[in-house]
Amino acid sequence: MEIAKRLQGVGEYYFSKKLREIDELNKQGKNxxxxxxxxxxxxxxxxxxxxxxxxxxxxxxxxxxxYKGSPVLREAFAGWYRRWYGVALDPETEVLxxxxxxxxxxxxxxxxxxxGDAALVPNPGYPTYRSNVTIAGGVCIDYELKEANGYQxxxxxxxxxxxxxxxxxxxxxxxxxxxxxxxxxxxxNLVAFAKRHGILLVHDNPYSFILNEHPASILSIEGAKExxxxxxxxxxxxxxxxxxxGVLCGAAARIDEVLRFKSxxxxxxxxxxxLAAATxxxxxxxxxxxVNAIYSARRKKVYDLxxxxxxxxxxxxxxxxxxxxxxxxxxxGYELADAVLYNAHVFITxxxxxxxxxxxxxxxxxxxxxxxxDEAITRVNEQITKxxx
Numbered sequence: 001m002e003i004a005k006r007l008q009g010v011g012e013y014y015f016s017k018k019l020r021e022i023d024e025l026n027k028q029g030k031n032x033x034x035x036x037x038x039x040x041x042x043x044x045x046x047x048x049x050x051x052x053x054x055x056x057x058x059x060x061x062x063x064x065x066x067y068k069g070s071p072v073l074r075e076a077f078a079g080w081y082r083r084w085y086g087v088a089l090d091p092e093t094e095v096l097x098x099x100x101x102x103x104x105x106x107x108x109x110x111x112x113x114x115x116g117d118a119a120l121v122p123n124p125g126y127p128t129y130r131s132n133v134t135i136a137g138g139v140c141i142d143y144e145l146k147e148a149n150g151y152q153x154x155x156x157x158x159x160x161x162x163x164x165x166x167x168x169x170x171x172x173x174x175x176x177x178x179x180x181x182x183x184x185x186x187x188x189n190l191v192a193f194a195k196r197h198g199i200l201l202v203h204d205n206p207y208s209f210i211l212n213e214h215p216a217s218i219l220s221i222e223g224a225k226e227x228x229x230x231x232x233x234x235x236x237x238x239x240x241x242x243x244x245x246g247v248l249c250g251a252a253a254r255i256d257e258v259l260r261f262k263s264x265x266x267x268x269x270x271x272x273x274x275l276a277a278a279t280x281x282x283x284x285x286x287x288x289x290x291v292n293a294i295y296s297a298r299r300k301k302v303y304d305l306x307x308x309x310x311x312x313x314x315x316x317x318x319x320x321x322x323x324x325x326x327x328x329x330x331x332x333g334y335e336l337a338d339a340v341l342y343n344a345h346v347f348i349t350x351x352x353x354x355x356x357x358x359x360x361x362x363x364x365x366x367x368x369x370x371x372x373x374d375e376a377i378t379r380v381n382e383q384i385t386k387x388x389x
Contacts, residue, residue: 006136009067009281010131011236019037022251022347029225032341032345032347033345033347034347035346035366035368035372036349036350038236038320039365040235040239040240040320040367041368042294044243044276044280045238045280045283048190049276051272051278052146053270055271055275057071059299061270061272062271064268067322068096068259069095069097069268069269073093073277074091074097075278077089077097077232077247078090078091079282081219081249085215085216085220085286086220087249088217090252091261093252094249094250094251095247095248095249096259097246097247098245098248098262099208099245099266100231100235101248102128102246103246103266104246105128105132105170105260106135108168108200108202111167111258112167113133113138114137116137116139116165117137117138117165118138118140118165118386119140119170120141120142120168120169120299121140121141121143122142122143122171122175123142123144123354125172125176125177125354126170126204126311130355131198133340138167144357145180145357152186153171153321155190157199159193166197166199167200167374168201169199169365170202171202171218172203172204173187173203173205174317174318176321177205177315177323177351177363178317179314179319181212181317182208184216185203186270187218188221190218191218191223191228194228195223195227199227200227201224201229202229203217203229204227204230205218205231206231206235207319208232209288209292210236210291210292210318210320210366211299211319212318212319229251231247231248232299233247236320238280238287239291241278242281244269244273245269245273253311276304290314290389295366297370298369299370301374302322302364302366303315304377305373305380306364307326309326309336309340310323310327313325315360320366321365322362323351325361326360326362329388331351332359333351335361337349339387340387343387344379344382344387346379348363349362349364350362360364
């Protein structure tokens, strides 16, 4: 049986393959320390779990749900955006809960891309942008994010190219994997750029609360709703990655268009999960300060590990990862990552999986206890001669 043409050129997700290899190494007794994946290891707030438990015990909450999501959750997302981002959203028409924001990327691609249409994707950037554009029949046009330019898009260079087929542009700040903070002037320029060329901006915004004192939304820019939608998620900000709760925000017309596709894909998430998510969205600044204090302590350990490896990095980056340039002597980040994996039994992510502009970089996740980072540092220190050779 031949697979569909839409999957040609789309490989299995890197982490899916690498985790199988790590499982095999663990079976051999290697006890790999995984510092590669951004899956929060901390629990949600106890009140969130309590809401789920109490609501799940009710007899009338187990049926199919509204395709647009519970009004309670939509109201909660609108209040969250108003409180933290200064953005006014109509919960009835401008908020669409998602089963994780990752599915929203696919919904958007399938809603707007015809065969041969193009999308601008960041390099380095989240690999799902590229794969979902390809699956939808679209063509990816890279725009390179360079360290020398503060990992901001060079709009002048982009406009020098052929934009006649471009319908979407994916942007992501705080940027993953580079940790670049959002720059309001850059966001304004992106909105103006999209208006000039009739392009829909898709701002992917799941990291804005992690080690970032100033959460920002592209929808706070004047006129942004005319040309932009925003994806957000509770996975990182509220330690709810496995719960699969995300949201798409934007103009009513965009929400209705995406809903035409989404409503043919699922029937809405479990109501108790939605109500627990609404509880999460009501949490105050104390919650974020508590979580960020833990991540801050971990990040210091990551700096120590990177210093040991001879890597170069900026302490200005935010988000759930630390992005670092590898030292001379390594062909690329894959070579360094494999040396650390096979010699010290510590897994870190090669930057090349995010695009060839990341070939000379690695990324380390903050999703591990201080004790795990201490153990990783001890292992690398013991094997440093082998690793560097």
